[in-house]
Amino acid sequence: MSTDDVWILGIxxxxxxxxxDKDAVDLASEAAVSALADGGVTMRxxxxxxxxNLTGTGGLGQQxxxxxxxxxxxxxxxxNACATGATALRTVIMAVxxxxxxxGMAVGVEKLAGAGLLGRPAPKHNEDEWTPAGxxxxxxxxxxxxxxxxxxxxxAQIGLEYDQRYGGADFELFxxxxxxxxxxxxxxxxxxxxxRFSLEEIMNDVMVSYPNTRPMCSANCDGAAAxxxxxxxxxxxxxxxxxxxxVKVSASVLTTDPWQExxxxxxxxxxxxxxxxxxxxxxxxxxxxxLNLVELxxxxxxxxxxxxxNLMLCEEGGAVDFFESGAPWRDGRLPVxxxxxxxxxxxxxxxxxxxxxxxxxxxLRGEAGPRQIEHAKVGLAHVIGLxxxxxxxxxxxxx
Amino acid sequence: xxxxxxxxxxxxxxxxxxLVANECVRCGAxxxxxxxxxxxxxxxxxxxVPIDTTGTVRGFTIVAQARPGVAxxxxxxxxDCGGTTVRGNLVNVPPDAEHVHVGMKVxxxxxxxxxxxxxxxxxxxxxxxxxxxx
Numbered sequence: 001m002s003t004d005d006v007w008i009l010g011i012x013x014x015x016x017x018x019x020x021d022k023d024a025v026d027l028a029s030e031a032a033v034s035a036l037a038d039g040g041v042t043m044r045x046x047x048x049x050x051x052x053n054l055t056g057t058g059g060l061g062q063q064x065x066x067x068x069x070x071x072x073x074x075x076x077x078x079x080n081a082c083a084t085g086a087t088a089l090r091t092v093i094m095a096v097x098x099x100x101x102x103x104g105m106a107v108g109v110e111k112l113a114g115a116g117l118l119g120r121p122a123p124k125h126n127e128d129e130w131t132p133a134g135x136x137x138x139x140x141x142x143x144x145x146x147x148x149x150x151x152x153x154x155x156a157q158i159g160l161e162y163d164q165r166y167g168g169a170d171f172e173l174f175x176x177x178x179x180x181x182x183x184x185x186x187x188x189x190x191x192x193x194x195x196r197f198s199l200e201e202i203m204n205d206v207m208v209s210y211p212n213t214r215p216m217c218s219a220n221c222d223g224a225a226a227x228x229x230x231x232x233x234x235x236x237x238x239x240x241x242x243x244x245x246x247v248k249v250s251a252s253v254l255t256t257d258p259w260q261e262x263x264x265x266x267x268x269x270x271x272x273x274x275x276x277x278x279x280x281x282x283x284x285x286x287x288x289x290x291l292n293l294v295e296l297x298x299x300x301x302x303x304x305x306x307x308x309x310n311l312m313l314c315e316e317g318g319a320v321d322f323f324e325s326g327a328p329w330r331d332g333r334l335p336v337x338x339x340x341x342x343x344x345x346x347x348x349x350x351x352x353x354x355x356x357x358x359x360x361x362x363x364l365r366g367e368a369g370p371r372q373i374e375h376a377k378v379g380l381a382h383v384i385g386l387x388x389x390x391x392x393x394x395x396x397x398x399x
Numbered sequence: 400x401x402x403x404x405x406x407x408x409x410x411x412x413x414x415x416x417x418l419v420a421n422e423c424v425r426c427g428a429x430x431x432x433x434x435x436x437x438x439x440x441x442x443x444x445x446x447x448v449p450i451d452t453t454g455t456v457r458g459f460t461i462v463a464q465a466r467p468g469v470a471x472x473x474x475x476x477x478x479d480c481g482g483t484t485v486r487g488n489l490v491n492v493p494p495d496a497e498h499v500h501v502g503m504k505v506x507x508x509x510x511x512x513x514x515x516x517x518x519x520x521x522x523x524x525x526x527x528x529x530x531x532x533x
C-alpha cells in the first residue's frame with residue numbers, strides 16, 4: 001500500500017426502518033461507535049469529524065461528540081441534500097489525503113420514518129391583491145400550475161425524457177427495476193423492507209407520480225451510517241487483520257451540475273453523474289468493465305435506469321438493453337443495488353451516501369453473508385443530491 | 400374588460416400570449432427567472448426574447464399525490480419549444496398515459512388562476528395538444 005492512499009478502516013450502518021425510541025443522536029452514536037469498533041480504533045485517534053443531518057436541529061457533529069467523545073477535534077457539519085453522506089465522507093478523505101489528519105470519521109443520520117413527499121411548503125401569497133413575488137414574479141403558488149417540484153414527479157420526468165431520447169422505457173420496465181431491488185433486499189437484514197413484490201403488485205400499488213408507484217419510490221426511514229478513514233502511511237503500522245479488512249478508496253469524486261440548456265427548468269442529473277464517473281474512472285485507472293458491483297442512487301425506479309447510462313455501465317443510450325440483459329440482477333454480469341437500493345433498503349437521506357459505501361465494503365471484505373457477490377474485488381457507490389451534487393466512490397479490496 | 404395579471408412575469412399576455420426568456424447577450428443561454436448573471440458564461444447582460452408557442456413534449460409525469468391545496472391529478476411536463484426547454488402543465492387532455500406521451504406536439508394556451516379581492520384576474524399558462532397530434 002502506498003503511503004498517500006486513503007482507506008476505509010472501519011464502517012457501519014444501523015438497521016434502516018422505524019426507530020421510534022431513538023433520536024438522531026442515538027442512531028449517529030450507534031453508527032459511529034460501531035464504525036470505530038469495526039476499525040479497531042477509538043474517538044481519541046480521530047483528528048477530524050464530518051457530520052450530516054438535514055432534518056435535525058443542526059450541529060449534529062458536536063451533539064454526537066457530547067455523547068461519544070469530546071476530544072476537541074474540528075467538526076464539519078455538511079449539507080448537500082441526498083449527497084450529504086458522500087459529502088461528509090469526501091470532506092474527511094480530503095483532510096486525510098492532505099495529511100492534515102491521519103484518521104477521520106464521517107457520519108450521516110436521518111429520522112425520516114413517516115415523512116411525506118418532502119416537498120417544500122408553499123410560499124404565502126396575497127389573494128386580496130395579486131402581488132408578484134420571488135424570482136419568477138409569481139402571484140400564486142406554482143406547484144401544480146407550472147409543472148411540479150415534487151421529487152417523485154421530477155424523477156418521473158427524468159426517466160421519461162430518457163425514453164423520449166432513446167426509446168424502449170415504459171411503465172412496466174421501470175416497475176421491473178423496482179421488482180429487482182425489492183427482490184434483492186430480501187437478503188439484507190438491515191433493509192427497511194425485506195419483502196419481495198410481484199410485478200403486478202408494484203404496478204397496481206398506489207400511483208404517486210406516473211410512472212412511479214409507491215414501491216418505486218425511495219422508502220423514507222430512520223437510519224445512520226459512519227465510516228473511519230485512514231491514510232496508507234498509518235495503515236502500514238496497524239495489525240494484519242486491520243490491513244486485510246481495510247478497503248481502498250481508489251477514487252472519491254464530488255461534482256455539481258454544469259450549465260446545460262434546460263438544466264434550470266428540470267434538474268439535469270445526467271451530466272454531473274457522467275462527469276463524476278468519468279473522473280472516478282480516470283483517477284482510479286478502473287473502468288466500468290472492471291466493476292463487480294454497483295450501488296447507485298435509485299431514489300425512484302425511473303432514476304436507476306438513467307444512471308446505468310450515466311455511470312457508463314452500458315453504451316450511451318443502452319440502459320434499457322442493459323436492464324433487459326439481466327446484468328443488474330444479483331446473478332447478472334454487473335449486479336446493481338444488491339442491498340435493495342433506496343426503494344427497498346431505504347433512504348435516510350444524510351446516511352445514504354455512507355450506507356452505500358458500507359454495502360460495497362461488505363462485499364469486498366467477503367462479509368456480506370447470504371447476499372455476498374462472490375469474488376468481488378472492485379465496487380462503485382453513487383449518490384445524487386438534487387440541487388445538484390453527485391458523489392462517486394470507487395472502492396477496491398485490499399490486495 | 401377585466402384587469403389581468405400574468406401568473407408569472409415571464410408570461411406575456413399580448414394578442415398572442417407567449418413566454419419571454421432572459422437571454423444572455425454573450426452566449427445565448429436562456430432563463431425564465433430574475434438573473435444575477437449568466438450561469439453558462441458569467442456575463443451579466445440579458446435581453447428579452449419571445450419563446451415559440453408550439454413545441455414537443457420531452458418528458459412528463461402525471462402527479463397523483465401532492466401536498467394539500469394542490470389539485471391532482473395534473474400532468475407536469477418539459478417541452479422543447481424551438482430549442483428552448485420550458486416547463487408547464489399539459490392541459491385540455493385527459494391526465495392518463497393513453498392520452499399523454501413523449502414526443503407529442505403541443506401549443507401554449509392560457510388558463511384562469513383566479514380573481515383577487517380587487518377583481519383582477521390572474522392568468523396562467525399550459526400546453527394543449529396540437530390538433531391531429533393525438
